Structure formats: structure tokens, C-alpha cells
Amino acid sequence: MTPPSLDEVLADIRRLPSLPDVVSELIAILENESANIEQLAEGIAKDLSLAARALRVANSPFYAAQNRVASIHDAIVILGFRAVGSLVTAALLTGYFPPTSNTRFDHAAFWRHSIGVALYARILARHAGLDPEAAFTAGLLHDIGVLVLLSARARDFEEVLALRERSDCELAQAERELFGFDHARVGEALALHWRFPPDIVHAVAMHLAPADATRASLGDVTHVANVLANALDLAGRPDTLVSPLDPGAWRRLGLDAQDLKGLFGDIEREHACYCALLRDA
Amino acid sequence: MTPRFIPLDNARAGMRLGIDICDARGAVLLAAGGELTEPLIVALRRRGIEQVCVATGEPLDAEALAARREATRLRIAHLFRRAGKADADRRLYEAVLDYRLEQLE
DSSP, X not given: OOOOOHHHHHHHHHHSOOOOHHHHXXXXXXXXXXXXXXXXXXXXXXXXXXXXXXXXXXXXXXXXXXXXXXXXXXXXXXXXXHHHHHHHHHHHHHHHSXXXXXXXXXXXXXXXXXXXXXHHHHHHHHHHTSOHHHHHHHHHHTTHHHHHHHHHSHHHHHHHHHHHHHHTOXXXXXXXXXXXXXXXHHHHHHHHHTTOOHHHHHHHHHSSSOOOOSSOOHHHHHHHHHHHHHHTTTTOOTTOOOOOOOHHHHHHHTOOHHHHHHHHHHHHXXXXXXXXXXXXX | OEEEXXXXXXXXXXXXXXXXXXXXXXXXXXXXXXXXXXXXXXXXHHTTOOEEEEEESOOOOHHHHHHHHHHHHHHHHHHTTTOOOSHHHHHHHHHHHHHHHHHHO
């Protein structure tokens, strides 16, 4: 095979449609401190199926609202303004790349893993004094480059998946071996194309190997969340592999594994709930 | 026993609750382990609940428990087959193993 060059893949990305208006609006609204509930509710309500999904989340047993949540406005009041925003973004992103017929790729497992990373990222960010909802979105997006390669370069990516299977290595390693670049680089380009905020773009780019720094970043958070989601087997794939923790990221976040253990159960329950809610995304 | 969320439509009388159901003040109405009944399922549906957390699996005898513990160890060793060798990696491995073994109790 002649593998695609990075430039060719970046050109694939530029040809991808921009995000649905409602997501771009949500990203803009969520970055704007002065945004108000009415504005966000209006943004979501423009898309009926999206609104229905947001309400399903608000009414899920995980949030245990006492009364049925009937409107987006109520959902925002109950779940919080920014949590609704990131949930809606989740609902849209999981539906953006339709499942392919590639038999080696398990689309549902991909999202189970990404949702797991998003949930761990949110809790790690809270602990580190970083933005939890931006971390959630970064976690959800961290592997999005995989879906770009899978949809735009299906036949070449098939070879990557086959190599990963044969040598039981990390996906990124197989990508680098065959393509010369990995899905973190591709994901970074897509997150830029979609105009996500710089710290989220950076986190997607750095999740495999966080840059050395003096302060914790969303890159550290996403890296560790990725390792935790694999360690907790959240994708439910037989070939899941836990990669080495980056010692710098681990230290900057000030984590201890035994402290984290107390969160495993909560995250697992939350994960089951989110996966069920987004199942038809 | 592993708690798991399932759609309320798949819930059947006789299943066991995976978590407590509480009222608005936090008082337990039905404790984890309690049995789901048809009237309860109807009541949950009427309230617009779409999912319920049920406990899956039956209590195990000693031999089955030992087999499950061994399978758990093997699975975690497999997940961590390419993990780092630093202190943090080792402690994470131990925390995950402890957590999974406790879940079997």
C-alpha cells in the first residue's frame, strides 16, 4: 500500500463539513461567561432530537431528579448550565461519524472508551482545579482522529488495525509505523477545524505523550483519564491495553492510585448510564 | 453481584435492585438487593423513569468464587501487559486489582 501522507489527511479534514450550527453555538456560548440559560436553551431546542436526548439525560436515574424534567430550561437548572452543554456536545459528536462496515473496528466500543475517558477527565480536572466540562469534551474528543482515518482512509486504516492485531501494540504505534503520524496529530487538526478552544485542541494533541510543564493541563488530565479508562476495561474489548503512565502528568495532577480507587465504582455506574443514553447516538 | 443500569423496558419482576431507591429527603424506600415487582416497575414507568439499576449475578459458592478471582487476576494482568514499570503504574495495577476482587465479595 501507499500510505496517505499527513498533508493528504489534513486535506481530508478540510473537506469535512463543519459541526452542526448548534454545536458551534454551544461552544461559543460555553466560552462566553455572560451567556444565559435562555440563550443555551434556545440553542438546544432548535434541534428536536437533540432536545429529546438532553431531556432523557436529565430524567435518567443517575441524576435522580425528583420530578420529571419537562423542558431544556429545567434541565439546565437541574444539571447545571455547562454540564448540559457538554452532554449535548457528546450527543452530537457520537452521531457525527456513522458506524462503518469495517469488521475490525468496534464503533460502540470506541464510544464506550471515549465516554469513560470523558468521565475520568471531568473528575481529574475538578481535583486539579481545571475546567471540568472542557475536560469532559477533551476526553470525548481525544481519539476523534481515529474516526477521521477510519472514514477517510478506510483501506489504509484496515492495515493499521491488522498490524495492531498482529503485534498486540498500541494503535498509535501501528499508525506511526505505517503512516508516519498518529491519530493524536489528526485529532488535533480536526479539533482546530471545528474551532474547539485551544486548551481542548492541545489536550487532544497531547493525550498520548503530555508535554513537560510546570503546571497541570488538560493534556495531563486526558492522558491519565485515557490510562484509567483502559485500566478499568470500560471499552469492553478483549484487546484493550493499558499504556505506561506519563510520570510528569501523574505528578502534576498529584494523584494516588488508592485514592482513585474510591472513584472507580461511581465512574462505572455513571459510565453505564451515559452509554445507555447515547446508545442510539 | 454487579450493579448495572438497564432500560426499564427490560426490567422484570424478580430482578434485584443494584442501588437504593430514596425519596426526596434521602430516606430509603427500597434498599439495594430488594426485589423488583411488577407494581414497582409500573410506578417507575409512570414517573417517567427510563432506566433502573439492577444487581446481576447470583451469590457464588466457594469454588465458583475462587474461579472468578483467578479469572479477574488474569484479565487485569492481560490489560496491564504493556503497562509501565514505575511506582505509579504498579500502584494503579494494585488499586484496580483490589477494586475488582472486592467487587466479587
